[in-house]
Amino acid sequence: MFARAPEHRNIVVLGSTGSIGTQTLDVVRQNPERLSIVGLAVNSSVQQLCDQAVEFGVEHLAVAQAQPMQKREILTQALASRAKEQGKALNPYIACGPDAVLELCRMPEVDLVVNALVGAAGLRASYEALRAGKVLALANKESLVVGGDLLIPMSTHETLLPIDSEHGAIYQCLLGENPAEVRRLWVTASGGPFRGKTRADLANVTVEQALNHPTWKMGSKITIDSSTLMNKGLEVIEAHHLFAMPYEKIEVVVQPQSAIHSMVEFSDGSVKAHLGTTDMRIPIQFALSYPERWQAPVEPLDFRTLGSLEFAAPDTDTFRCLALARAAGSRGGTLPAAMNAANEVAVAAFLAGQCSFLSIADAVEAAMDACDVQPVESLEQLEEVDVRAREAAAAYLRNQSRLA
Numbered sequence: 001m002f003a004r005a006p007e008h009r010n011i012v013v014l015g016s017t018g019s020i021g022t023q024t025l026d027v028v029r030q031n032p033e034r035l036s037i038v039g040l041a042v043n044s045s046v047q048q049l050c051d052q053a054v055e056f057g058v059e060h061l062a063v064a065q066a067q068p069m070q071k072r073e074i075l076t077q078a079l080a081s082r083a084k085e086q087g088k089a090l091n092p093y094i095a096c097g098p099d100a101v102l103e104l105c106r107m108p109e110v111d112l113v114v115n116a117l118v119g120a121a122g123l124r125a126s127y128e129a130l131r132a133g134k135v136l137a138l139a140n141k142e143s144l145v146v147g148g149d150l151l152i153p154m155s156t157h158e159t160l161l162p163i164d165s166e167h168g169a170i171y172q173c174l175l176g177e178n179p180a181e182v183r184r185l186w187v188t189a190s191g192g193p194f195r196g197k198t199r200a201d202l203a204n205v206t207v208e209q210a211l212n213h214p215t216w217k218m219g220s221k222i223t224i225d226s227s228t229l230m231n232k233g234l235e236v237i238e239a240h241h242l243f244a245m246p247y248e249k250i251e252v253v254v255q256p257q258s259a260i261h262s263m264v265e266f267s268d269g270s271v272k273a274h275l276g277t278t279d280m281r282i283p284i285q286f287a288l289s290y291p292e293r294w295q296a297p298v299e300p301l302d303f304r305t306l307g308s309l310e311f312a313a314p315d316t317d318t319f320r321c322l323a324l325a326r327a328a329g330s331r332g333g334t335l336p337a338a339m340n341a342a343n344e345v346a347v348a349a350f351l352a353g354q355c356s357f358l359s360i361a362d363a364v365e366a367a368m369d370a371c372d373v374q375p376v377e378s379l380e381q382l383e384e385v386d387v388r389a390r391e392a393a394a395a396y397l398r399n400q401s402r403l404a
């Protein structure tokens with residue numbers, strides 16, 4: 001007998017207006033008899049949040065950024081009357097601030113939390129969801145990069161499901177396998193928009209060029225991370241935690257078509273690969289349907305028209321962020337937290353036109369050098385490391401722009 005998913009799941013979506021969030025809602029739209037949304041959280045997109053609340057009949061709403069009390073009341077009333085116009089009885093409550101987001105994770109009726117928040121801010125929500133005994137469907141890879149040492153002991157294979165396409169792929173390749181028989185994990189990378197370029201080519205690239213990802217359509221932070229290969233570095237650390245795999249057994253291979261989402265190599269030389277179209281609703285739905293698979297209206301992969309699949313080693317001299325992340329992961333402790341925080345600052349600065357593309361890696365390295373690496377002990381400690389690394393990265397970038 002195959003294991004069955006619970007007949008119905010109540011879910012909370014954190015980051016519901018982002019790329020993963022809206023695609024999660026798409027999956028719920030396709031499966032209304034199996035999934036209900038009972039809470040939605042956004043960073044600041046209040047109007048879009050209200051649209052989603054009306055459509056899915058969601059009463060518990062959280063906005064991470066503080067809002068004036070008056071605005072909240074107007075929004076709540078407008079929301080209730082819009083729902084009424086559509087013949088729906090809705091008694092919404094909009095709470096604001098970071099704690100409001102955490103509160104959603106703790107609601108007793110919640111079975112599963114989709115964490116699609118951006119950046120290190122997602123860690124506390126992951127922590128609260130697991131602490132409250134919820135299944136965590138995790139798209140916020142920074143949670144594991146920063147706090148993997150805290151989250152993994154709180155979770156099991158059944159309560160922590162990755163939404164990242166590579167990790168969803170590896171998770172599926174490992175189903176029914178003995179972890180002791182795994183020789184290597186192969187994490188695939190598209191190579192991003194600058195694949196094949198040299199450092200000299202990258203000196204003057206624009207934000208627009210970096211945002212032009214060849215295969216995946218995603219939010220701006222992760223798209224820049226994909227262009228620097230930092231995203232792949234974060235994913236190596238994520239894989240280390242999720243699959244209890246030492247770093248020397250995790251390889252990165254460039255697969256420009258993104259048809260292979262990752263692979264697992266076993267001790268007898270067999271390799272299992274996960275393939276599919278580049279549609280994030282596949283890994284999202286798997287995390288929500290596990291241990292079942294449900295029908296999905298995605299474009300099937302047609303091997304007759306796929307053409308050739310290419311493979312190459314990543315160029316870590318040009319894309320230093322991948323090497324830096326791997327070094328941070330291998331050293332472990334609080335260093336990945338510092339590395340990640342510095343990267344968030346540097347990516348924000350690049351997006352704002354305040355630093356060059358190549359400075360992102362330099363700022364990350366400067367903050368890593370300044371980090372006094374300790375074993376991970378608590379969320380509070382990680383938040384302090386985060387603050388210090390942000391200051392170190394910002395100071396580096398300020399200095400650099402003064403010299404330029």
Ligand code: MG
Pocket residue numbers: 164165166235
């Ligand atoms: Mg990925």
